[in-house]
Every structure is written in C-alpha cells, then in structure tokens.
Amino acid sequence: MASVSVCIPVYNGARFLAETIRSVLDQTYRDFELIVLDNASTDGSGAIAQSFAERDSRVRLERNPTTLSQPDNWNRVVQLSRSPLVKVVCADDLLHPRCLEFQVTPMEADPGLALVASRRHMIDEQSRVIVPNRGLAGLTGVRTGVEVARKVVRNGSNPIGESNNVLFRREDFFAVGGWRADRTYIMDLDLWLRLLQYGEFLGLPETLAAFRIGRGTVSSDHGERIYEQQRMLLEEIGESPFFQVRGVDLAVGRLLAPAGRSRRRALYAISKIAARRNEGGDAA
Missing domain, CATH: 3.90.550.10 (Spore Coat Polysaccharide Biosynthesis Protein SpsA; Chain A)
Structure with a gap:
C-alpha cells in the first residue's frame, strides 16, 4: 500500500487535466497512488486519464456510470483511495x-x-x-x-x-x-x-x-x-x-x-x- 492517495475527481475537465496529472506524477515523493475518478464526463477526460494509466502503474482510472453531485463524487473518490493519507486535487x-x-x-x-x-x-x-x-x-x-x-x-x-x-x-x-x-x-x-x-x-x-x-x-x-x-x-x-x-x-x-x-x-x-x-x- 502506498503512503498517500492523491485523488482527482473530474467532470469535463479535459482542458487542464493532463497538466494537473503531470504535476502529481512529477512529485519528488514517489510512494503514492493517483486515482482519477471520471464523473461520467462527455469530453475527453477519461481518455486523457487512461493514457496516463497505461504508462504509469501508480495511476488508476475509475468511472461513474452516471454523473454524481460534486459532494457525492468527492466522497466516492476518497472511498476508492487505499492509503492512510489523502489529498484531493481539483482537475484544473x-x-x-x-x-x-x-x-x-x-x-x-x-x-x-x-x-x-x-x-x-x-x-x-x-x-x-x-x-x-x-x-x-x-x-x-x-x-x-x-x-x-x-x-x-x-x-x-x-x-x-x-x-x-x-x-x-x-x-x-x-x-x-x-x-x-x-x-x-x-x-x-x-x-x-x-x-x-x-x-x-x-x-x-x-x-x-x-x-x-x-x-x-x-x-x-x-x-x-x-x-x-x-x-x-x-x-x-x-x-x-x-x-x-x-x-x-x-x-x-x-x-x-x-x-x-x-x-x-x-x-x-x-x-x-x-x-x-x-x-x-x-x-x-
């Protein structure tokens, strides 16, 4: 288990998502998992996150079948985390x-x-x-x-x-x-x-x-x-x-x-x- 979970809940955030993910992956502290929760986006958010997941084993893409409210979506991304310490980062x-x-x-x-x-x-x-x-x-x-x-x-x-x-x-x-x-x-x-x-x-x-x-x-x-x-x-x-x-x-x-x-x-x-x-x- 990683020491910390970094969670990115995203809904139609394709414009900035790649830059946000890169800022997490460029951390000097390496013992983390990165969960990207796609809240049933209709843009390319899921595809962007998937491209990072295919290249870095620390990245995990999860998807909601339907769009949740912001509080429900943010609660779910923490529920999906596995580490004792958590940081939630907006997709921009x-x-x-x-x-x-x-x-x-x-x-x-x-x-x-x-x-x-x-x-x-x-x-x-x-x-x-x-x-x-x-x-x-x-x-x-x-x-x-x-x-x-x-x-x-x-x-x-x-x-x-x-x-x-x-x-x-x-x-x-x-x-x-x-x-x-x-x-x-x-x-x-x-x-x-x-x-x-x-x-x-x-x-x-x-x-x-x-x-x-x-x-x-x-x-x-x-x-x-x-x-x-x-x-x-x-x-x-x-x-x-x-x-x-x-x-x-x-x-x-x-x-x-x-x-x-x-x-x-x-x-x-x-x-x-x-x-x-x-x-x-x-x-x-």
Whole structure:
C-alpha cells in the first residue's frame, strides 16, 4: 500500500487535466497512488486519464456510470483511495513538485496532526500567477483546533485554502462523515474544521500548490452563495463549545467578511481580463 492517495475527481475537465496529472506524477515523493475518478464526463477526460494509466502503474482510472453531485463524487473518490493519507486535487489545479515530500513527512512523524496545509498561488487559465503565496496568515507552525477556528472566524473567509494544498487522514475523514452535501460551496473549509476535532494543524510557510481561477468554475460562478455559506459556517463555529470562539473573534469576522468577498470578486475579475487578453492575442 502506498503512503498517500492523491485523488482527482473530474467532470469535463479535459482542458487542464493532463497538466494537473503531470504535476502529481512529477512529485519528488514517489510512494503514492493517483486515482482519477471520471464523473461520467462527455469530453475527453477519461481518455486523457487512461493514457496516463497505461504508462504509469501508480495511476488508476475509475468511472461513474452516471454523473454524481460534486459532494457525492468527492466522497466516492476518497472511498476508492487505499492509503492512510489523502489529498484531493481539483482537475484544473496544480501541485509543486515537493508538495507531498513536505506534507507527508510531518504527518507520518506526528500522529497528533489532523491536517497539514501550505500556501498556494492563485493562477489564471494560462497557469500564470495572479496572486502569489496566498493563505495561512498567522497560521504557520503547529496550531490547535481552537487557535485555527478563532483565526478562521476573524478572517471571515477561508485562510486555510482549498483541497489541493491540504493533506488529511483517511480514517478521520470517514469519522467526521466526509464532504457534506449541504455545504457545496464551502466543502473544504467545513471539512477542515471538523477534522480539527481529531488533532492539530500544521501550516507550512512554503507555497506548494496552485489554485486556478477560471471562468465557469464553482468559485467564479457562485460568489454570493459562497459568501452566504461562509457566514453561516462562521456563526456555527462561534456557537461550538469545542472551538471556544470569543465574542471579539465573531465581531471582527463579521466586520471583515465583506472585505473577503470583495477580494474574491477582484481575483475573478483579474482572471477574466487576462483570459480575454489571451484570446485577443490568439486571434491576432
């Protein structure tokens, strides 16, 4: 059994899938399996994944007979994993070559860690960096779940990041019930906080992943719903006796939440402008 399972759930992601798979296979840490779950795509996603599986024994292609919802599909890809450590990578995101090397080592060395996260770049549709070294402000080093929850609430957004820059334990994932269908727009942050009831958090200062901001993604198309669900989650955390969030934390988070929404809108706007410019250059 490999030490870590890297899972790529994909639905009609042919445009970026090969680049994403290559970023996983180029890892300096070699003891991993890569599961690509084709969610009944109608483009060439399955064929792309199959071409890699035929050349590299670490790659395993699985297919859903019908298209599942995103939470169900993401839960299934983790169910298909076999390793004690798991990373889920969106089919358009990227990993730095040393991502697994830096993240697996501390998780194996310290069974008290529930999550290891790194910083990540925000990139556009041409894989150009829009915002470098984003995330984990005030969250590097080992932190308790209480410390992380207070920081998350004060941030008013998601300072930990998306699934591609986080590594977690498979056993804990199933213990907390996996990705929640009623939290589609904040699945990652919701899961991280539930997992932190099983151990501590390690934030790495290195930038080890890249999150793509492109047109037609969940993040770009549903900004208001993301904002609403984030606010709901922050209030829920604030009421949790486990996380011991203080009134001042909630007050700061409520104040800063609109600023987080504005930053998100600005990132998507920059990405769209860059995409239009690139199309104009191609046409010329």
